[in-house]
Amino acid sequence: LSSSSGPRVCIVGGGPAGFYTAQQLLKARQDAAVDVYERLPVPFGLVRFGVAPDHPEVKNVINTFTQTAQHERCSFHGNVNVGKDVTIDELRQAYHAVVLSYGAEGNRSMGIPGEDLPGVFSAKDFVGWYNGLPSNKELRPDLSCETAVILGQGNVALDVARILLAPVEMLKETDITQNALKALAGSKVRRVLIVGRRGPLQIACTIKELREMVNLPNSRADMLPADFEGIAEALKDLPRPRKRLTELMMKAAKEGGDDKAEKCWGFRFFRSPVEVIAGADGKRATGIRLALNKLEGSGESARAEVTGQMEDVDCGLIISSIGYKSIPIDPAVPFDPRRAIVPNEMGRVQDTAGLYCSGWVKRGPTGVIATTMNDSFDTARVLIQDMEAGKLDLSVNKPGAQAITALLQTRGVRTVLFSQWEKINAEEEKRGKFLGKPREKLLDVDEMLKIWTD
Numbered sequence: 001l002s003s004s005s006g007p008r009v010c011i012v013g014g015g016p017a018g019f020y021t022a023q024q025l026l027k028a029r030q031d032a033a034v035d036v037y038e039r040l041p042v043p044f045g046l047v048r049f050g051v052a053p054d055h056p057e058v059k060n061v062i063n064t065f066t067q068t069a070q071h072e073r074c075s076f077h078g079n080v081n082v083g084k085d086v087t088i089d090e091l092r093q094a095y096h097a098v099v100l101s102y103g104a105e106g107n108r109s110m111g112i113p114g115e116d117l118p119g120v121f122s123a124k125d126f127v128g129w130y131n132g133l134p135s136n137k138e139l140r141p142d143l144s145c146e147t148a149v150i151l152g153q154g155n156v157a158l159d160v161a162r163i164l165l166a167p168v169e170m171l172k173e174t175d176i177t178q179n180a181l182k183a184l185a186g187s188k189v190r191r192v193l194i195v196g197r198r199g200p201l202q203i204a205c206t207i208k209e210l211r212e213m214v215n216l217p218n219s220r221a222d223m224l225p226a227d228f229e230g231i232a233e234a235l236k237d238l239p240r241p242r243k244r245l246t247e248l249m250m251k252a253a254k255e256g257g258d259d260k261a262e263k264c265w266g267f268r269f270f271r272s273p274v275e276v277i278a279g280a281d282g283k284r285a286t287g288i289r290l291a292l293n294k295l296e297g298s299g300e301s302a303r304a305e306v307t308g309q310m311e312d313v314d315c316g317l318i319i320s321s322i323g324y325k326s327i328p329i330d331p332a333v334p335f336d337p338r339r340a341i342v343p344n345e346m347g348r349v350q351d352t353a354g355l356y357c358s359g360w361v362k363r364g365p366t367g368v369i370a371t372t373m374n375d376s377f378d379t380a381r382v383l384i385q386d387m388e389a390g391k392l393d394l395s396v397n398k399p400g401a402q403a404i405t406a407l408l409q410t411r412g413v414r415t416v417l418f419s420q421w422e423k424i425n426a427e428e429e430k431r432g433k434f435l436g437k438p439r440e441k442l443l444d445v446d447e448m449l450k451i452w453t454d
């Protein structure tokens with residue numbers, strides 16, 4: 001057993017929430033040791049597998065996470081699926097406290113007929129595909145249709161729209177996978193409609209993402225003037241960020257953009273998906289039926305009510321971007337199925353002393369990395385308060401990673417340490433350099449494991 005008698009904390013999930021929680025714990029307690037367990041052999045969660053390839057500046061947080069992982073009191077253990085390879089109870093035995101930071105790996109379904117047809121994808125899978133998530137490497141979306149419909153109007157929807165329409169020249173110097181780049185180079189998609197239940201004043205995207213759509217080369221905006229009725233009058237009462245967003249949207253709707261552009265995109269407001277329409281053979285999606293809505297109430301809280309009218313849109317690709325969802329990973333952990341989060345008070349998991357949570361699994365799958373950072377710092381502070389208030393029994397020595405690593409070994413789990421990830425990283429950068437990109441991601445878990453054992 002290590003001689004350290006300080007608190008040992010275990011973190012489940014090596015995404016932003018995990019690393020920011022670790023960072024704050026290490027900083028606030030000079031005697032704490034923190035171990036991060038991550039399901040994949042590679043760290044960083046959605047920074048690697050979510051954030052769009054053409055947003056490299058967002059990925060700079062990886063530098064901070066790397067510093068944390070390399071901290072002398074921190075260790076990273078990749079390729080450990082908590083809940084399967086090791087249980088939460090086993091972790092709780094080995095550590096003074098366990099923090100769940102495992103994000104939102106599930107997907108909200110639309111709950112409409114036909115949503116499982118070929119041609120329909122969740123944004124989560126589609127994003128995972130172009131970002132090299134091992135479980136999505138076989139996705140092979142058929143991009144031979146002219147129109148794609150995206151359901152949902154948040155930033156993820158706009159990321160997907162942009163990737164579908166961006167000139168391949170723009171993407172080829174990013175870390176998008178070669179597979180995706182090849183498929184996009186042959187894509188016939190020329191028109192992307194981004195559908196939302198409510199109106200322009202309720203749209204969930206931010207101005208940066210909208211501006212990127214407006215500025216997309218060879219694409220013009222194509223919106224329906226009727227969707228913007230009454231919007232100009234409402235502008236003056238809007239808070240400033242929403243006002244600027246709405247003004248930009250109205251300008252795009254009015255001006256459209258380059259007439260010679262070969263591609264177009266547009267929001268379609270006041271519409272809810274009702275059914276995916278199958279082709280004559282019933283084998284794949286060829287369109288989507290939308291219910292037309294009207295708004296009840298106004299502002300952020302306005303509700304969409306159906307009018308009874310319907311509209312069919314022909315399209316060969318449908319991407320549902322209505323949200324990610326956390327899933328339970330171990331029956332020993334409380335889970336609120338309705339809110340799809342681990343029920344907690346300020347990061348303290350309900351009814352379970354010594355168990356905490358941070359990030360998307362704590363507050364639901366919304367918010368940028370900075371939001372996740374703040375809520376992870378909050379959880380770390382609460383944990384430290386509990387230590388200082390004597391709520392965690394620090395008088396007993398806990399074995400930490402030593403015990404868990406031994407356990408994992410007996411179960412045949414090959415863990416990946418941070419230094420081993422660095423070998424994978426170097427290999428990815430090497431392959432990327434050859435292609436003129438920052439990295440070419442490895443897509444296969446076995447291949448990742450092979451890199452550092454060879």
Ligand code: FAD
Pocket residue numbers: 012013014015016017018037038039040043044045046047049050051052055058080081082083101102103104105127156159324329358359360361366367368369370372
């Ligand atoms: P995650 O990032 O999902 O990390 C959770 C980690 O836990 C993952 O590594 C996962 O593999 C691991 N895990 C899951 N289950 C287990 C298990 N059983 N055992 C062990 N480990 C497990 N924010 C921005 O600021 N800018 C952007 O441009 C941006 N773009 C985004 C694009 C997309 C498509 C998405 C979905 C999100 C984007 N975000 C962006 C938001 C940002 O990614 C999130 O705020 C942040 O990643 C949430 O952090 P997290 O650690 O809670 O979850």
